Amino acid sequence: MQIKANHLTYTYMKNTPFETNAIDKLDLMIPGEQFTSIIGHTGSGKSTLVQHFNGLLKPTDGSIKIGEWTVKSDTKQKLLYPLRRHVGMVFQFPEHQLFHETILADVAYGPMNFGFSKEEAEKVAKECLANVGIDDQLFDRSPFDVSGGQMRRVAIAGVLALDPELLILDEPTAGLDPEGQEMMMKLFHDWYEEREERSIILVTHQMEDAARYSDEVIVMDGGNVIDRGTPRQIFAKKAELEKIGLTVPESVQLLEALQAHSESELNTSAFTLEDTVESILSFLHKKGRD
Amino acid sequence: MFDNVIIGQYVPRNSLVHKIDPRAKLLAILLFIIFLFISRHPVVLSLAIVITGTTFILAKIPFRYYIKGMRFIAILIFFTFLLHLFMTREGTVIVDWPWLTVYSGGVVEGSLIALRLFLLVLMASLLTLTTTPIDLTDGMERLMKPLKRIRVPTHELALMMSIALRFIPTLLGETSKIVKAQMARGANFSEGSLWKRLKSLIPILIPLFVQSFKRAEDLAIAMEARGYGGGEGRTKFRQLRWKRNDSIAIGVFVMFALLTIVFGFIE
Numbered sequence: 402m403q404i405k406a407n408h409l410t411y412t413y414m415k416n417t418p419f420e421t422n423a424i425d426k427l428d429l430m431i432p433g434e435q436f437t438s439i440i441g442h443t444g445s446g447k448s449t450l451v452q453h454f455n456g457l458l459k460p461t462d463g464s465i466k467i468g469e470w471t472v473k474s475d476t477k478q479k480l481l482y483p484l485r486r487h488v489g490m491v492f493q494f495p496e497h498q499l500f501h502e503t504i505l506a507d508v509a510y511g512p513m514n515f516g517f518s519k520e521e522a523e524k525v526a527k528e529c530l531a532n533v534g535i536d537d538q539l540f541d542r543s544p545f546d547v548s549g550g551q552m553r554r555v556a557i558a559g560v561l562a563l564d565p566e567l568l569i570l571d572e573p574t575a576g577l578d579p580e581g582q583e584m585m586m587k588l589f590h591d592w593y594e595e596r597e598e599r600s601i602i603l604v605t606h607q608m609e610d611a612a613r614y615s616d617e618v619i620v621m622d623g624g625n626v627i628d629r630g631t632p633r634q635i636f637a638k639k640a641e642l643e644k645i646g647l648t649v650p651e652s653v654q655l656l657e658a659l660q661a662h663s664e665s666e667l668n669t670s671a672f673t674l675e676d677t678v679e680s681i682l683s684f685l686h687k688k689g690r691d
Numbered sequence: 692m693f694d695n696v697i698i699g700q701y702v703p704r705n706s707l708v709h710k711i712d713p714r715a716k717l718l719a720i721l722l723f724i725i726f727l728f729i730s731r732h733p734v735v736l737s738l739a740i741v742i743t744g745t746t747f748i749l750a751k752i753p754f755r756y757y758i759k760g761m762r763f764i765a766i767l768i769f770f771t772f773l774l775h776l777f778m779t780r781e782g783t784v785i786v787d788w789p790w791l792t793v794y795s796g797g798v799v800e801g802s803l804i805a806l807r808l809f810l811l812v813l814m815a816s817l818l819t820l821t822t823t824p825i826d827l828t829d830g831m832e833r834l835m836k837p838l839k840r841i842r843v844p845t846h847e848l849a850l851m852m853s854i855a856l857r858f859i860p861t862l863l864g865e866t867s868k869i870v871k872a873q874m875a876r877g878a879n880f881s882e883g884s885l886w887k888r889l890k891s892l893i894p895i896l897i898p899l900f901v902q903s904f905k906r907a908e909d910l911a912i913a914m915e916a917r918g919y920g921g922g923e924g925r926t927k928f929r930q931l932r933w934k935r936n937d938s939i940a941i942g943v944f945v946m947f948a949l950l951t952i953v954f955g956f957i958e
Contacts, residue, residue, distance in 0.1 A: 417756045418702050457871045478881065490875040497865075498872035500897035510894065514877030545901065559876060 402487065402567040402600055404431040404454060408463035411449055415461060423449040425624040426463065431602065431617075433468075433567070436593055438603045438611035438632075441621035442646040447604045448493075450621070451569050454602065455488035456481035468566075486515050489565030493572045495556035499544040504535065507544050508559045515563065522562075529558040533588060550581050557585075561592065568592070570603045574610070582607070590614055612636055612650045612672035620647070633670045652677040659684065700760075700860070702820050707936065708750035709821045713830025715937035716822060719944040720814055726947060727807055732954040736806065738947060743810050750821050757820075761812070768808045775801035819856070828853035829931055832922075846922025854910070862903070869898050 406429040413421050424446045431437050441447045452458040453465050456472050464473045470484045492498070501507035508526035513519065530540065533554040539547060544555050557573070570589060574582040593601045605611055611618050612632040620628040620635060622645040628635065636642075636649045639657065648654070656669040656677065667684045671677040703709075708716075727739055781796030819827070832849035839845050870880075873894045880891050 416759060418753055452871070455875055457874060482877065482879065485875055485877055490872075492868065492872050492875075495872065497898055497902060498869060498876070498894075500894045511876035514879065563876065 402468040403433040403466075404429070404567075404602075405466040406430075406450075406453070406463070407465070409450075409453065409460050409465055410462035411446075411453070411458060412461040413449075423624055427625055429619075429626055431619075433600050434598060435616040436590075436601045436603070436614055437617050437619060438605060438615040439619045439621060440605060440608065440611050440647060445621040445645075446624040447621050448571055449624075451490075451571060451602060451604055454567070454569055455490050456484050457490070486563060487565055488567045488569065489560045489563050490569045491557055491560050491571065491573045493575050494553075495560070495573070496544075496549065496552035497556075498559070499552060499556055502543060503541050504530070504544050504547070504555050505540040507555060508562050511559055511563045525562050525564070526558070529562045530555070532561065532592075533558045534584075550577065553577070553585075554588075557588075566598055567600045567602065570601065570605075572605055573603075574605075574607065582610075586610055586614060608636070608648055608650045609652075609672070612653075620645075632672060636672075637670060656680055663688075700820065701823055702752055702756075704751045704821070706749060706751040706821070708746060708817065710936065711821075711940050712931055712933055712937040713822050713826040714833055714931060714933070715940050716818055717827075717830050717834055719940055720818055722944045722948050723814055724811055726951040727810060730951040730955050731803060732951075732957070735947075735951050735954050736803075738950060739810055740806075742943065742947060743813050746817060747813065750817055752817070752820050757816075760816075764812050768805050768812075771808060772801040772805040775804050824853050824856045825929070826931075827856070829927070829929065833931060846925075850922075858906075861906075862899075865902055866895065866899060869895050 406427050409424055409427040409429070410422065411424040413419070413423050427450070439447045439451065449458065453460060453472065454467055456470070459472055459474055459476055461474055464471055467484060467488065470480070472481070499507055501510060505523060505526055508530055509519070509522035512522035512525050517525065527537070527540070531537070535551060535554055535558065539551070544552060547555070560568070568589070573589070574585050577585060589601060593599050603610065603615065615632055617629060618632050618635040619626055620642070627645070628638070628641070636653050639649050639653070642649060650672055652671050653669055656667060656671060659681070660667050660669060665684070665687070668680045671680045723739070723742070776793060776797040777791070779797035779800045780794055782794045782799070784792055785795055785798065786793040828849045831852060832845055835843065835845035835848065878891060878894060880888060
């Protein structure tokens with residue numbers, strides 16, 4: 402789903418002594434059917450921006466077009482419900498949204514809001530729970546009875562159950578252990594690959610995730626987009642990123658250190674383990690030949 | 692979403708009212724509230740209006756911000772006014788329809804109660820708008836000290852109040868986040884019958900309760916880990932100091948109280 406922001410401005414606590422512009426006259430186009438990451442320092446406006454993508458926030462000024470929906474400051478809430486059917490959103494710590502008596506009912510809550518019958522909703526819920534790796538023995542347990550990692554997967558199943566076209570992820574791996582983080586990202590990536598029309602927008606502090614999974618990376622600072630490009634292009638600009646409090650993936654840091662130390666050229670834009678090993682190996686081969 | 696809530700909110704400003712000792716503020720407001728409801732003499736009421744207005748101007752709180760936060764209270768005050776308007780059966784009949792009679796006493800009573808409530812809310816919210824939660828707690832604890840003799844847990848009461856105040860913004864933030872998360876899952880809070888709307892609040896209230904209990908537990912552990920052991924033998928780094936302005940402020944409110952009593956006798 403294509404997104405187009407036109408002079409988008411969002412002001413927090415307007416007309417109070419605490420008034421601040423979180424987003425300032427932003428123009429942005431994000432093409433559909435791609436995996437986009439948004440990176441930026443805390444307070445750069447990235448979370449505020451993505452909450453416009455499913456109409457949770459309405460622009461204070463300017464407008465935003467998501468697929469066929471246009472949202473302005475005076476757009477009626479009612480018109481935004483169908484939009485939320487197509488744009489799913491996983492918040493930071495999504496397990497905080499669990500409330501139902503059983504895991505199955507919690508996941509079925511979304512579909513039932515959009516008019517599914519109980520049987521249909523439960524059928525969808527079961528599929529989604531299986532996809533995120535929740536055992537069917539747990540379906541009738543309370544969502545507050547299972548482990549933290551399982552709670553998060555249940556909550557994510559609750560969002561996927563709406564079968565959105567565009568999935569927005571706002572730091573979905575925060576607070577998970579490294580293995581859990583990797584599993585979670587893989588789950589999202591698999592979901593994305595499953596169908597052609599699906600897109601993902603990921604807000605993250607993990608440069609490794611942004612580098613590894615995205616087709617395009619958008620860099621935000623001070624409520625505006627300051628740069629965008631492929632992970633290769635963006636993470637080649639270490640100095641610029643560090644100026645706004647960001648960094649490059651660890652693999653890039655390692656290869657750049659190696660390059661500086663040995664004073665020879667090597668490929669520094671490797672974001673997976675395999676690519677990194679490859680780059681080091683070809684460096685060693687070259688060294689051996691010299 | 693909850694941008695307009697001003698309960699418990701502190702607005703940092705460099706004003707006369709901000710600098711007044713919290714004990715003086717608490718006492719002054721206590722006096723004001725008690726005596727505001729004693730007399731209905733026009734002189735006393737206009738004095739109350741002048742005092743409230745002056746305090747408000749001195750506090751340098753932006754008027755527009757304040758008005759936005761008062762919207763909900765205004766509805767409550769309006770309903771109280773209507774109740775008094777229709778329920779009072781005194782004075783002469785002004786409106787006499789088959790289904791509705793309004794007496795002149797109703798208009799007077801309704802306006803009086805609305806005015807008093809308005810002044811009361813204005814003053815009370817000025818207290819939290821101009822006093823940091825820490826100062827407020829210190830002030831309360833000091834004022835309640837005499838009660839300690841009769842084994843009232845004053846320190847604990849003050850602590851409870853400051854924790855409650857401290858967590859209002861946190862709770863509002865939490866609520867706003869959960870509301871958004873459920874809206875993203877298609878929750879609809881503004882359509883359907885009253886019963887349906889009430890039921891739509893369950894997905895917000897349950898996570899909110901769960902979170903609050905968790906937070907309370909975390910807070911208790913954090914306090915114990917840092918050796919908190921109640922108020923016994925605890926000394927204070929920040930001492931409250933009574934200044935001349937504090938005496939003047941109290942003086943104004945004592946004068947108001949005295950005048951109220953005097954005019955009460957004249958009536």
